[in-house]
Amino acid sequence: MAPRVVVIGLASDFGCQVQMTNIEDDLLDVLGLIDLQYWQLASSGHMPDSYDVAIVEGAVTTLEHIATLERVRATASAVIAIGACAVTGGIPALASHGRLEERYSLVYGDGPSVAPGRIKPQAVDSVIDVDYRIPGCPIDMGEFVQVLSRALQGLSDHLPQEPLCAICKTKENVCFYERGEVCLGVLTRTGCDARCVSLGRPCTGCRGLAEDANLESALRLLDERGIDTSDVLVRARLYNTLEEAFTR
């Protein structure tokens, strides 16, 4: 029996769900493996009461999201968090800084009250346990297909732990630091095929802090190069506001 899959969107730009539809060549093959029970973006229908795999996109920004996730955890045997929003809080978590009410009034003024149950943005795993993570803003389609396939087989997630530089080297890029620019690749979890750096744009850290990364040393080295490390930390927080290591 094909595993029953639901796709759930929390606070996000839907970019990762769009990305899921962007595997055009493979979309039908992937769909052939699963029994897709709920995907609001692509199909009418109701969220079923029972299913096997939940794919969750987006950050947690309302009490309703928390309730949804708790239901999901109680039901699904595997939860896959996709995208920076769900995995590290991503861009939505920028709003977790400072007072939420101030942000609210900046955007909505003092008219009728909307956005009920609002809370500071969080990553999915701060609410429930997550079995598989696909980081990145947006997710890499190839990685999505591979992780989904691993999840369906019940295998470990194989999330890479090292920083981006190794794969960047295999692409034969000249390191940004040689040109006096800052690149967060040295701290960021690999797995994106070094796409941005190969296209001439320094890594902005959307895949989160690599477990292997040596933050202390990196900051010391940048400092030695005359780079303002507090500015580097601000940059690193762009997609990683919730990463404690970047808060100092």
Next chain:
Amino acid sequence: MSTLTVEHVARIEGHGTITVDVDAGAVQSVHLDIVEPARYFESMVVGRRLEDAPLITSRICGICSPNHMLTSIKALESALGLEVSERTQVMRKLLVYGSFLQNHATHLYLFAAPDYVGLPSVFPLAETHPDVVDRALRIKKLGNDLTTLVGGRSVHPVTAVIGGFTSEPDPRRLEAFRDTLIATVRDAVATVDLFSAFEEFEVHTDGEMLALTAGDDYAIYDGEIAALRAGWRRPVSEYRDIITERVIGHSNAKHSTVGGEPLMVGALPRINLNAAALSPEAARALEKSPITVGSRNAFFNNLSQAIELIDALERCAGYIDRLLEMGGSTQVEKFDIAAGRGAGATEAPRGTLYHSYEVDATGIIRAGDVITPTAQNLANLEADMWKFAPTVVDRPRPEFLMAIERLVRAYDPCLSCSVH
């Protein structure tokens, strides 16, 4: 009285709920509640470096991220007084069209089409009408490939930055791509035929229609704001004086008005305002289609998108020719940080998108504002729903609700955009 709801309307981008109150066979009220969570983007950019703004605000929407990115970049360039090269401008237009092709194909085939054939999604069509699904995926992929070719990635392109592009597509690939674009015009024409053949509802929308115009170009990247009924043209920098946003109690998205009345943006207003600039094949398709220029049937927004597909393909082929002819490569223009404010607009697939920022002398953003197309459309959409619901209320309930959903979908709303 009974209250009917469609929670989390499917096949649209974002979360919205339709509520209709019906009493003794008469529609009492119709609402579209945008339950998409608030994300406070305008507050997020405050205090960040200006280079971060395009990265941040493009995360408002994953479907039209190229538009958000470019609109943000344009607004910042206007604040900095920075001019970019013609090459950069052409490449940016290709990027916008990539998002048009991708979005229109997704909207038309994956979101809208199932309604016309009474299916919950497009997936069952894969078995019964594989040719149609293949065509849909082909156009969609072409859009993604175009964005990827120019921007490095289809969702959240990476190469577009303030001042230009960090990388250039390989001319050989551009050339090959040009041929694919031309070859796909056939698919786009078939799309127009398909949607022309569908039996369509009718609702006469009353709102003003706005779109960018730029002389005899089909404006999507630059130009002025034009109003269809009022007939005026005004510069983008005045957008905040033109469009008024208001918080509505039942929705996390604001509603917009122009001169006190609701407004519509998107493919239909664009065609109404710029039909004369359509590419030859697109103009022919418009001619044959049930749409007449100036049409106020909001449902025709779908068909208008289909016509825009043809236009996009032909136009992009021309842009690629232009790039190849120009030769050389884009350089990222250097700029000095200076205090300033600036606004920018582009046509996103579902209508005009505005960004504006205020930057201080150290390059830190002090204020930001974004008005998305869907936020502009919502008031008008709700007005259309009030008008349309009574005309179909005598149908069986599921069919009645489906008809209203269909109207919502015709606007191709992007609800996550609308709450940003």
Next chain:
Amino acid sequence: MTAYQELQQNPYRPWPARITSIIDLTEQERLFELRIIDDGVREAFEFTSGQFVELSIFGVGEAPISISSAPSKQGFIELCVRNAGDVTGALHRKQCGDVVGIRGPFGRGFPFEEMKGNDVLLVAGGLGIAPLKSLINHIHDDRHDFGKVTILYGAKNPSEILFRYQFDMWKHRDDFDLILTVDDPDESWGDEVGRVTRLFDMIDIEPENTYGAICGPPVMYKYVIEEMRNKAMDVDKIYVSFERRMKCGIGKCGHCGVGHQYACIDGPVFNFWEAMNLQEAI
């Protein structure tokens, strides 16, 4: 080049092998009997105790697994596998009759021929019994070639004792001195309690003609060797088997480095004199 190597044009290419029997040993460990499908390859497949194969499940990956059966068992090989992750987990989900892949045999095994004519002391901890089981069975099949054979085997608790059915039988034999011990006994446990090193007080060996063989979790080696040295055994008659990460099994992928050696081709069985001179070994 052996006939087998000649067959093996691409050493990374696994041979299809059919699972012919699966026995549950404990909650986590199962004994899989495999039969290489290709007749020529099966007949050419020769190994010594202590060698391993790369078990291959396409779509999941490969894992190095010691051969548990004796070389004297013809046509079949046994693998005693703990469900420890992806590959081993996938193997545990397989059924009798399913096909998996194996490459090998790889590595250096125990010096069986050299050990002949001597006493043998085998010490196993936990899953470390897997390669030693092959040696024990091989000795059993050639029993008259060996002197006294002592087996010390420790596990965390009684339910983790592997091959218990066989060992329970063997405890009563007088050609093997077998002592079992567990850290956490239950009511059913009638054997020893405590670390395997404790058992050294209970045994008597003639150090000058005793060969030692050790396999177990990394922490165990140091203490067992200390006991063997206390018993005055020669360092170059002690053999240890190491587990390291491996991706190829044939000395290319670099993962299994132990000091200046590779566990896959220089080991996994090392003479303790060599191992003493290996950094990172113990």
Next chain:
Amino acid sequence: MFFRIMDKSRVLDLVAGLSQDFEVLGPVSKGDAFVYQRIDDPADLRLDYDTTLLPPKKLFFPPEEQMMRFRVADNEVVDDEVYAAPRVIFGLHPCDINGLLLMDNVFLRDYVDPYYKARRDSTLIVGVSCTPQESCFCNAWNTDEVHWGFDIFLTDLGDRYFVSVRSVKGAELLDDHVETRPITDADTAEFQRVAREFEAGFSDELNTSQLPLLLDAKFESPIWDELGERCLSCGACSMVCPTCYCFDVIDRLEPDQKTGVRIRKWDSCQFTEFASVAHGQNFRESRASRVKYRYYHKQWGYLSKFERVLCVGCGRCARACLAGISPREVVTALEAGGVGE
């Protein structure tokens, strides 16, 4: 080996001639740097390059390659053929040629690696002399000279090349495609002069005596902790190294999960996962132990088998390492007993 003289201007003829029968690859510029790439226009070839970003190993052992295609249902290999087109790599420096010879020891001995071998067998090598750069220390390992491992080697004598011909194939190619003349005593004298000038061009001579012993004797030295604190665990050093050959093997299923490919990709001993096994055990958990292992293996592990160190002194790792860790520094530190700044 025999020798010929070729006019410098003839190089383009030779490349153009070779292109008729082979795919020709060589150094071309990429921004301010150089990469080995397919040469479509002989004018792109940059024989004056200093060093390339990636070593030629990428052409024999690509960063990622398919090993076999498999079918899941019956666990069968459906394809493990390696297709290697005949090609010439034009312009390898001695260090890189030596790097390949060191890789050969690993991939072509004992269990022969069919993927590497197929590419190696189908490739001809044209070497070219170089000028020592600041980061080079090939002289420390005698990898500044090369005596085999090429088909033709061109030594730059200013207006002409001193051509050393090593293989029959090399002789044929030379004969077929370019005009050369026999060497004269004057040529040989010039050749010797150039060689001496080359030797004098190195900034220093690294003291590498007793390195294996030192590595063992200083296994617990705080040098490694200092280096470990600096190392970013980025693996850049291993990727750019012409002699690092470690790889990871990964199975990737096609989206329909019926078939898939087993691939291998470059790995690095600097990654935490590298030496970890099931049950959370990791034999090299600390960064210090991993940095140490890279040197330990290169200067002693490999040497214990092949009597050469696994380094050709190309200096690529030193250039790539943001933390500035380099063999030169490590060797000097072992000699001196501490990490100097």
